Amino acid sequence: MKKLSATPSFKRCLKKLGDDALEEIFTAMNLAAAVFGQPHLHSGRGIREILPDLYECRAGRSLRLMFSLDDDTLIFEYAGSHEQVRAWWKKR
DSSP states (O other), X not given: OOEEEEOHHHHHHHHHXXXXXXXXXXXXXXXXXXXXXXXXXXXXXXXXXXXXXEEEEESSSSOEEEEEEETTEEEEEEEEOHHHHHHHHHHO
């Protein structure tokens, strides 16, 4: 299982999304940490590589989480809708 970390920008996203989304977000983060690096388990969790150093996972139907990998730690960087996430990673 990978370790979890969150950037200040990810924490700001969480505040904007509100308490209702937190349970889904934390569940998705923990599931991503548990299955990352095991491709057969990725498919059910919606984990996919966006760029060589950037990954996405689903947290519910309309929420996406963006993260990178540093050694054995998943670093969550951004959370938002599909459209918000797409705009964010294109600027990255």
